Amino acid sequence: METTPSAFALTGVAKHFGDVRAVDGLSVTAAAGGAIALLGPNGAGKSTTVSLLLGLARATSGTVRVLGGTPEEAVARGRVGAMLQHGELMPELTIGELVGFVRGLYPRPLPLPEILDLADLGPLVKRRAKGLSGGQAQRVRFALAVAGAPDLLVLDEPTAAMDVESRRRFWDGMRAYAAGGRTVLFATHYLEEADQNADRVLVIARGRLAADGTPAEIKATAGGRLVTFRLGDQPAAGLDALPGVTSVEIRDGVARLRTDDPALTTAALYRGTTLEVHDLEVSGGHLEDAFLALTRES
Amino acid sequence: MLASYVRLEILRMLRNRRYLIIGIGFPLVIYLLNANVFGKETTGDGVSLSAYVMVSMAAYGAISGALTNTAGPWSQERASGWLPQLQVTPLRGWMIIVGKMAGALTLVLPSMLLVCLAGALTQGVSLSAGQWAALVGALWAGAVPFVALGMIAGSLLRPDAVQPVTLITMLGLVIVGGLWFPVTTMGATMRSIAEASPAYSYADMGWSVIAGHGVPLSDALTTAGWAAALGLLAVLAYRRATVRA
Numbered sequence: 260m261e262t263t264p265s266a267f268a269l270t271g272v273a274k275h276f277g278d279v280r281a282v283d284g285l286s287v288t289a290a291a292g293g294a295i296a297l298l299g300p301n302g303a304g305k306s307t308t309v310s311l312l313l314g315l316a317r318a319t320s321g322t323v324r325v326l327g328g329t330p331e332e333a334v335a336r337g338r339v340g341a342m343l344q345h346g347e348l349m350p351e352l353t354i355g356e357l358v359g360f361v362r363g364l365y366p367r368p369l370p371l372p373e374i375l376d377l378a379d380l381g382p383l384v385k386r387r388a389k390g391l392s393g394g395q396a397q398r399v400r401f402a403l404a405v406a407g408a409p410d411l412l413v414l415d416e417p418t419a420a421m422d423v424e425s426r427r428r429f430w431d432g433m434r435a436y437a438a439g440g441r442t443v444l445f446a447t448h449y450l451e452e453a454d455q456n457a458d459r460v461l462v463i464a465r466g467r468l469a470a471d472g473t474p475a476e477i478k479a480t481a482g483g484r485l486v487t488f489r490l491g492d493q494p495a496a497g498l499d500a501l502p503g504v505t506s507v508e509i510r511d512g513v514a515r516l517r518t519d520d521p522a523l524t525t526a527a528l529y530r531g532t533t534l535e536v537h538d539l540e541v542s543g544g545h546l547e548d549a550f551l552a553l554t555r556e557s
Numbered sequence: 558m559l560a561s562y563v564r565l566e567i568l569r570m571l572r573n574r575r576y577l578i579i580g581i582g583f584p585l586v587i588y589l590l591n592a593n594v595f596g597k598e599t600t601g602d603g604v605s606l607s608a609y610v611m612v613s614m615a616a617y618g619a620i621s622g623a624l625t626n627t628a629g630p631w632s633q634e635r636a637s638g639w640l641p642q643l644q645v646t647p648l649r650g651w652m653i654i655v656g657k658m659a660g661a662l663t664l665v666l667p668s669m670l671l672v673c674l675a676g677a678l679t680q681g682v683s684l685s686a687g688q689w690a691a692l693v694g695a696l697w698a699g700a701v702p703f704v705a706l707g708m709i710a711g712s713l714l715r716p717d718a719v720q721p722v723t724l725i726t727m728l729g730l731v732i733v734g735g736l737w738f739p740v741t742t743m744g745a746t747m748r749s750i751a752e753a754s755p756a757y758s759y760a761d762m763g764w765s766v767i768a769g770h771g772v773p774l775s776d777a778l779t780t781a782g783w784a785a786a787l788g789l790l791a792v793l794a795y796r797r798a799t800v801r802a
Contacts, residue, residue, distance in 0.1 A: 336647065345638040346639065
């Protein structure tokens with residue numbers, strides 16, 4: 260028996276547009292099931308990664324596998340659904356006609372009432388696509404994405420243009436969909452959305468994977484505060500044993516200590532070690548800082 | 558899958574006011590105006606001008622419709638993001654181009670039938686059932702090259718450029734081909750240019766049918782040749798427009 264293929268697997272994937280390395284050596288595998296956030300600042304390579312997974316773009320190097328095949332195969336077999344950032348709808352058609360059409364393209368679609376319910380579209384069924392608000396159009400795009408009951412649902416910045424209430428309902432719909440054993444990958448630059456709606460968070464920055472874990476793990480590795488100082492050639496042994504320290508990273512002679520209690524760590528650094536501490540800095544403390552720390556130019 | 562895509566394309570165009578007015582209404586109005594002015598005269602073949610102009614306007618409506626039903630919408634869809642929306646469904650690339658061309662070709666029929674109906678009912682154009690069938694059949698099948706030409710324009714041009722280019726192309730084809738001013742009114746040089754143009758070969762199939770000569774093989778082959786050449790170019794342009802970077 261073959262093992263169940265992963266929802267998707269990127270191996271050393273790079274995508275260059277001229278000199279711009281939109282994706283620059285990305286390797287990540289996702290087992291089937293659950294909600295995965297692709298979190299990163301604007302320009303981090305999220306949309307390019309989404310395009311690669313959907314077969315809308317081809318990798319410059321590396322391999323992209325989706326549900327055990329190429330992205331094109333997975334899309335052609337109706338196993339992938341996607342909500343793109345800028346997909347306009349045909350203005351002359353009603354919401355019901357659009358959803359019905361896309362639904363009909365898939366081998367085993369969701370029942371129409373279930374789609375309308377997930378996307379909260381009931382009252383809009385007879386409306387033409389022309390003249391919908393931005394948030395309403397987003398909900399229609401979500402309906403088109405889930406219509407075919409895809410095993411992998413890919414959402415690129417799905418809540419842009421939605422108001423607070425729409426967002427709440429949207430995430431309810433997304434979680435209901437993912438609860439059925441399907442995989443949902445959503446790209447976002449909102450930390451809060453990733454934290455609240457994902458089982459796993461992939462943080463990307465400058466086309467690379469900066470962190471990968473549950474929201475709790477991401478906060479633990481990147482959270483807390485950062486104590487940095489110039490270590491030079493001195494030995495790093497014992498730094499991780501200092502009080503409060505959760506992780507130690509040495510790069511180019513600079514030590515970066517993540518700590519729950521910078522005061523305690525700093526005090527111990529001076530009093531409990533014989534190190535010469537130069538250029539000491541303390542930073543961070545919020546979730547936003549954690550995110551910035553993970554995605555910052557290093 | 559393909560059938561439902563064609564149905565969708567037809568449905569959306571039938572709701573498009575621009576298509577209804579320019580694609581269906583305009584050829585009919587021009588025909589009625591022309592027929593009422595020239596209707597009683599006859600051509601050299603003894604065919605009434607109202608019948609001759611009926612064919613011209615049916616052909617004009619088909620060419621105009623074939624171009625405008627494809628070029629503008631296709632260019633618009635590429636720019637607006639509807640295309641990537643389709644590309645992430647199981648609908649394949651070949652189905653998109655075949656579906657769009659089949660839909661556009663179907664939408665050529667209403668204006669053609671209306672002009673013929675107006676000819677028969679209001680201008681006293683009288684043809685045998687076989688002639689009517691040959692006329693509509695030839696003009697319908699013969700519209701393929703113009704549908705392909707519209708797809709080429711839609712693949713190569715951005716939405717802001719596609720409208721004027723399509724309009725100028727359409728006027729050029731129709732005027733040079735003698736659909737608005739018969740080739741018999743042209744000078745010798747102009748006439749030989751006209752007779753070598755695609756719209757002339759196309760409309761001439763219809764003019765021959767109403768003169769009782771049937772569809773000339775040379776016209777049919779020429780139109781088929783244009784269909785093959787422009788169809789091939791349409792596929793190449795489509796591939797270029799939808800290439801995955």
